Amino acid sequence: MMRPLRFALLLVMAAAPLAFGRPLEQPPLHPGESLSGRFVQERHLAGLSAPLVSQGRFLLAAGKGLVWHTEKPFDTTIVITPAGLLQLVDGREVQRLPAARAPFLARLYTMLGGALGGDWSAMAQDFSVERRSGEAGWTILLKPLAGDDPAAAPLQSIAVTGRAFVDSVEIRRPNGDWDHLRFSDEVRSSAPLAGADARLLETDAP
Amino acid sequence: MKRAALLWLVLVLAASAYLLIRLLGGVQFQTDFTALLPQEERDPGVQQAKDHVAQILNRRIVVLIGDRERATARAAGAALAEALRHSGLAASVTYTTNGDGLRKLGEIFFPYRFGLLTAGDRALLQQGRGEEIVARALASVYGPIGIADANLLRRDPFLLLPTYLSDLPRPLPRLTLDDGILSTQDGQEHYVLITAEVAGDPFALALAERFVARFDQAEQRLRAATPDLRVLRLGAVFYAEAGAAAATRETSAISIVSLLGTVLLVLAVFRALRPLGLTLLAIGTGVICAFAVSLWLFGTLHVAALLFGVSLIGIALDYCLQYLTARFNSEDGTPAQRLRRVLPGIVLGITTTLIGYLTLLLAPFPGLRQVAVFSAVGLVASFATVLLWLPALDQAAPLAHGEGLLRAAGWLWELWEEPRRRYRWPRQVLCAMLAVAALLGAWRLRAEDDIRRYEALSPPLKQQEAELRRLTGINGGTEFLLVRAADEESALETEESLLDRLQRGKAEGVLSGFQAIAQVIPSAARQRDNRALVRDRLIAPFLTSYDKRLGLSASAAPDVGDPGPLTLAAIPAGSPLALLRDLDLGTGSGGTMHVVLLYGVARLGALRQLAEAVPGVRLVDPVGDLTQLLGQYRRRAVLVLALSALLMLPVVGWRYGLRGGMRVALPPAIAVLATPPLVALAGVPFTFFNAMALVLVLSVGFDYAVFCRETDAAHRPATMLGVWLAMATTLLSFGLLGASRVFAVHAFGITLLVGTLLAFVAAPVAGTSTTNRSRLSKGG
Numbered sequence: 001m002m003r004p005l006r007f008a009l010l011l012v013m014a015a016a017p018l019a020f021g022r023p024l025e026q027p028p029l030h031p032g033e034s035l036s037g038r039f040v041q042e043r044h045l046a047g048l049s050a051p052l053v054s055q056g057r058f059l060l061a062a063g064k065g066l067v068w069h070t071e072k073p074f075d076t077t078i079v080i081t082p083a084g085l086l087q088l089v090d091g092r093e094v095q096r097l098p099a100a101r102a103p104f105l106a107r108l109y110t111m112l113g114g115a116l117g118g119d120w121s122a123m124a125q126d127f128s129v130e131r132r133s134g135e136a137g138w139t140i141l142l143k144p145l146a147g148d149d150p151a152a153a154p155l156q157s158i159a160v161t162g163r164a165f166v167d168s169v170e171i172r173r174p175n176g177d178w179d180h181l182r183f184s185d186e187v188r189s190s191a192p193l194a195g196a197d198a199r200l201l202e203t204d205a206p
Numbered sequence: 207m208k209r210a211a212l213l214w215l216v217l218v219l220a221a222s223a224y225l226l227i228r229l230l231g232g233v234q235f236q237t238d239f240t241a242l243l244p245q246e247e248r249d250p251g252v253q254q255a256k257d258h259v260a261q262i263l264n265r266r267i268v269v270l271i272g273d274r275e276r277a278t279a280r281a282a283g284a285a286l287a288e289a290l291r292h293s294g295l296a297a298s299v300t301y302t303t304n305g306d307g308l309r310k311l312g313e314i315f316f317p318y319r320f321g322l323l324t325a326g327d328r329a330l331l332q333q334g335r336g337e338e339i340v341a342r343a344l345a346s347v348y349g350p351i352g353i354a355d356a357n358l359l360r361r362d363p364f365l366l367l368p369t370y371l372s373d374l375p376r377p378l379p380r381l382t383l384d385d386g387i388l389s390t391q392d393g394q395e396h397y398v399l400i401t402a403e404v405a406g407d408p409f410a411l412a413l414a415e416r417f418v419a420r421f422d423q424a425e426q427r428l429r430a431a432t433p434d435l436r437v438l439r440l441g442a443v444f445y446a447e448a449g450a451a452a453a454t455r456e457t458s459a460i461s462i463v464s465l466l467g468t469v470l471l472v473l474a475v476f477r478a479l480r481p482l483g484l485t486l487l488a489i490g491t492g493v494i495c496a497f498a499v500s501l502w503l504f505g506t507l508h509v510a511a512l513l514f515g516v517s518l519i520g521i522a523l524d525y526c527l528q529y530l531t532a533r534f535n536s537e538d539g540t541p542a543q544r545l546r547r548v549l550p551g552i553v554l555g556i557t558t559t560l561i562g563y564l565t566l567l568l569a570p571f572p573g574l575r576q577v578a579v580f581s582a583v584g585l586v587a588s589f590a591t592v593l594l595w596l597p598a599l600d601q602a603a604p605l606a607h608g609e610g611l612l613r614a615a616g617w618l619w620e621l622w623e624e625p626r627r628r629y630r631w632p633r634q635v636l637c638a639m640l641a642v643a644a645l646l647g648a649w650r651l652r653a654e655d656d657i658r659r660y661e662a663l664s665p666p667l668k669q670q671e672a673e674l675r676r677l678t679g680i681n682g683g684t685e686f687l688l689v690r691a692a693d694e695e696s697a698l699e700t701e702e703s704l705l706d707r708l709q710r711g712k713a714e715g716v717l718s719g720f721q722a723i724a725q726v727i728p729s730a731a732r733q734r735d736n737r738a739l740v741r742d743r744l745i746a747p748f749l750t751s752y753d754k755r756l757g758l759s760a761s762a763a764p765d766v767g768d769p770g771p772l773t774l775a776a777i778p779a780g781s782p783l784a785l786l787r788d789l790d791l792g793t794g795s796g797g798t799m800h801v802v803l804l805y806g807v808a809r810l811g812a813l814r815q816l817a818e819a820v821p822g823v824r825l826v827d828p829v830g831d832l833t834q835l836l837g838q839y840r841r842r843a844v845l846v847l848a849l850s851a852l853l854m855l856p857v858v859g860w861r862y863g864l865r866g867g868m869r870v871a872l873p874p875a876i877a878v879l880a881t882p883p884l885v886a887l888a889g890v891p892f893t894f895f896n897a898m899a900l901v902l903v904l905s906v907g908f909d910y911a912v913f914c915r916e917t918d919a920a921h922r923p924a925t926m927l928g929v930w931l932a933m934a935t936t937l938l939s940f941g942l943l944g945a946s947r948v949f950a951v952h953a954f955g956i957t958l959l960v961g962t963l964l965a966f967v968a969a970p971v972a973g974t975s976t977t978n979r980s981r982l983s984k985g986g
Contacts, residue, residue: 045355047355047759048356048759049757050757052347052348070348070349074348076344089338089345090341094338
């Protein structure tokens with residue numbers, strides 16, 4: 001039911017420039033560093049009158065995890081750490097999924113780490129990777145390799161475009177549904193995490 | 207006499223032929239320790255559940271394969287799983303769980319989704335907090351992990367089924383499904399898990415040996431390719447094989463030392479080959495007949511019974527040696543004269559010994575019955591050989607070389623009865639020391655019935671088990687809950703009220719987890735109730751606004767109607783949840799029985815209180831029950847001991863009169879009473895097995911005492927030489943059991959070692975007062 005691998009891709013895409021953008025002078029995140037920014041997500045589901053649009057901010061901390069904070073249309077936060085997944089609505093916990101309960105979460109985390117370190121071999125195991133560069137930036141097209149992985153199957157393709165950082169990601173599914181994500185205001189920082197984000201990422205074993 | 211000897215030859219040949227046929231046909235020896243224990247039949251349902259759960263637990267094997275490279279570990283896992291599958295010795299090998307199986311499970315559960323609520327969701331709806339479920343669903347739909355499409359949102363708008371499925375109990379808490387394979391990571395090491403079931407009884411030695419050989423072979427092949435590969439194994443079959451291998455090694459070691467020692471001893475004393483041949487003949491016929499008759503009676507033999515049986519050679523030898531040492535009596539020229547001289551002692555000795563052995567039959571332990579029959583048959587057969595064959599085969603003249611030997615043998619007697627009272631002082635010191643030691647020991651004497659002390663498990667396997675348990679979080683014991691109800695539905699309802707209490711117990715640290723059918727398949731009543739909650743407290747108040755918010759075209763509300771209850775039968779055989787079927791003992795005349803498995807039980811008493819408050823629930827603790835049972839039988843064994851002593855008294859009383867009989871009973875009494883405290887001094891607790899060994903000490907003690915009583919001054923040295931030899935051979939066989947690593951065998955052996963020595967040292971006391979000569983020797 002969960003498709004964390006798809007989510008993994010998303011995480012990886014957020015970090016992609018750090019690996020792909022090396023020619024554009026963006027080295028991978030080092031431990032202690034983090035990348036944050038804003039996102040707008042459009043989810044197009046067949047049968048719905050309008051796309052589900054949400055926006056908010058994200059924080060990706062090397063070696064720690066990801067905070068995906070949706071501000072509109074309502075306040076909800078998803079935190080992914082090596083220990084598992086935590087979901088909050090209006091700051092109140094509504095779901096807690098230890099890594100042990102969510103298949104692939106641990107694996108996902110390894111992939112994330114690999115991508116952060118500029119190691120794309122983890123991705124190449126499951127996807128064909130095609131890369132194009134143009135004046136406007138670069139595009140990476142990922143297609144799942146035919147495999148046994150049930151989590152990879154519902155994906156048709158993932159297209160990532162960006163310049164210094166990722167600008168947008170488009171995820172298409174075989175049933176015609178697709179997501180479009182736009183990223184902006186991306187900031188790379190080596191300052192220690194603080195505030196609510198730090199607390200969420202420090203939480204052990206959801 | 208000649209005809210009888212021929213008839214005995216025919217019988218021995220028949221027994222040999224039968225034994226040969228059985229052994230060539232491949233006898234399956236039992237190794238399961240519990241097979242030695244009585245089947246308690248007080249509650250057939252509990253017994254059935256115990257057998258069932260033991261079978262589930264005993265057949266299961268768990269293997270963890272680790273390597274620094276994830277791919278290497280996964281490939282090695284696949285290779286081992288394949289090897290197990292191809293061996294034909296494993297019933298179900300589980301390695302990969304394909305997504306297909308999970309999807310199918312989702313499809314099977316889907317029609318029943320509104321009747322399936324997690325405990326948390328059910329509580330929310332009962333408290334009227336449906337909006338929290340709505341908020342969670344919205345967060346999921348909008349969230350970065352897109353798990354829903356419009357189709358799903360129409361049919362399961364609040365994503366109840368995905369929540370239910372992700373909340374299902376997991377017996378292996380620390381493992382995650384990584385790309386279809388249950389895996390875990392420990393530092394740099396990636397581990398994959400393989401589970402399988404042994405196809406057959408893991409305690410059947412032949413199967414266990416073949417299984418482990420196949421497993422070792424596969425593991426070696428993997429290691430040849432990847433030397434650093436870690437392979438951790440857990441399963442009763444591995445312990446059974448290691449235990450049997452150790453027992454076999456021990457048995458052969460004990461037999462070889464025992465046999466060699468006996469052979470050298472006999473050669474040294476008689477300085478001729480023929481006595482050795484005769485001795486071996488007596489032992490051989492005894493063992494062959496005992497083996498054949500036991501196999502014929504029981505169909506199989508327990509290795510422990512065999513182990514004890516091998517040692518019984520020592521006892522059978524006593525009679526043979528009494529006859530052979532009569533050769534040192536110069537006036538008994540012919541074999542017939544010698545036999546006549548020692549026959550009363552031998553007959554009396556064998557009578558008391560048989561009483562001792564046969565009282566073992568009174569303890570309703572299947573293994574001890576085997577030992578009793580094995581030893582009694584072996585004794586009688588050896589006796590028949592001594593009586594019928596030895597005089598015919600032994601035509602030698604009396605031995606003349608034994609002077610020094612005889613004098614040395616007679617020394618023990620002098621210790622007790624020396625005319626000039628030279629040894630009075632050492633004798634008193636010896637007695638005093640013995641008394642002090644026994645008193646000190648009595649202070650340390652304690653009973654021990656915990657069966658876990660009895661199991662000598664292979665240390666390397668134990669280490670692997672500990673590591674495997676740490677990595678996987680497997681912490682199941684042998685305790686479980688038995689749920690009995692009139693039918694399937696009420697069994698599930700009982701489980702539901704039980705689960706609430708267990709959940710509380712888990713929060714209080716009484717136990718760490720549990721596995722029950724009702725965690726996955728709610729009762730029909732619960733499913734109906736859940737559907738009503740979903741309809742009235744979730745769909746009715748929230749669906750319209752929810753759909754509107756998502757922009758989902760207004761459609762008919764999903765059908766919450768009654769699809770009938772989801773039942774256990776709906777779970778297909780190959781699914782990851784198929785293990786649940788093992789928890790169903792089915793419905794019989796006595797109603798339905800379910801088993802609830804327990805993990806990490808920390809406080810058994812509290813758990814019992816918690817669980818048994820629910821009517822129809824019973825905590826079953828096989829290990830605890832066994833401990834209790836062994837305690838009962840330890841006490842019973844002491845009664846058996848007292849009983850056989852009482853039964854022996856009339857025999858010696860009839861022959862020696864009251865006072866003489868008492869004197870004969872004195873050495874065995876000293877041995878039996880002083881041994882337990884002396885053994886306790888060495889730190890060995892008093893167990894059922896010590897008690898059983900005392901039964902044999904009693905027989906041995908009576909043997910020696912009777913031999914001493916029967917002899918007269920002229921023949922005393924020869925008799926004493928026979929007793930010396932008997933004691934030495936007994937120590938060589940029984941005493942060696944004290945070296946065993948198997949706790950029970952060790953306790954048995956060390957008790958016999960001390961007891962035999964005491965009985966031997968005290969034996970002359972039986973003969974010292976010669977004023978009352980026996981009736982038979984006056985007449986004959």
